[in-house]
Amino acid sequence: MLAPDYPITTERLLLRPIDVERDLEDLHAYLSREDVCRYIPPVPKDRDALRESYAAWKRPSVLRREGEVLCLGVEHRDSGRLIGDVVLFWHSKEQRSGEIGYAFNPEFHGQGFATETARALLGLAFDGLGLHRVTARVDERNEASARVIERLGMRKEAVERDAEWFKGEWTTLVHYAMLEDEWR
Template sequence: MFLSTERLVVRRFRVGDAEAFSGYRSVPEVAQWQSWEAPYSMEEAVKAVEAFAAGDPLVPGWFQYAVDRDGVLIGDIGVNLHENLMQAEIGYTFAPEYQGQGYATEAVRGLLGLLFVERKLHRVSAECDARNVSSARLLERLGFRLEGLRLSNTWFKGEWTDDQLFGLLASDWPT
């Protein structure tokens, strides 16, 4: 376990998470904003979960954290640690039945505390499709600033999309 919040545990992935992982990543409304296509097969899920379980959150690159509520995988948070070990980019995905209940806010807030307070990161950034209003609102709730809008920047799933860029500095994180 990396951290716990009032209702959640943020932990390393386990092989037993593959079914739930495949389940929520197979929902078209979830996959719409992400790099994968729905459905997300069990074979893909098993491979991904095994790779996530073997990862090291302290080395540069992406590390995927499992978000657990009462022993059930409800989502995941990815952290892309920069080579300088002082900044990172985050992304998150939650099962639809757990959206809109504050779980993503709670889990990401807890992880930001870990990154800023324990790991002493200077900056955390995120970006999202400008049409993904829920994701942008989550980032703003957590204190991220909208730092930019790149118009028609990314060729994504057959169309050009606008990217919103967000950032949060350690100096702006409540201690």
């Protein structure tokens, strides 16, 4: 089980559960953009659709069993703005495996926020949940995301050509992983 004490603090950020009413404008600032949604499952949404989708999917702030997903907002400590969101998937209790993912407002790209946040997610996965292996999957065209994953020390393990029919086209996925002893 993983029940973090929120907010989770990093040098410049707070990771916390998303409050759709409080965070709606900041969520809309990036999740309404085609360039942000290009490589992630959500499609661009207007404010009403975002509010509805966040209200419909109850995002747990605690992981109790495999198969659950922790979704957190990333708040910039100085401005109080939500600048992105992250997910930690708990795939298997027996295999002690999980996966991380993230999306950020392009206004905040290039400042190390994604790396700082993903490092905190790996800490939750390995130190908090006790996982043995954490993966990340990146569309090969998303070079910025791959650089973040590589800066964390995750190793490229596989490239799957035309692996997934995604948003009307075949996409090639690059798989990265880190083991618990590599994290330590």
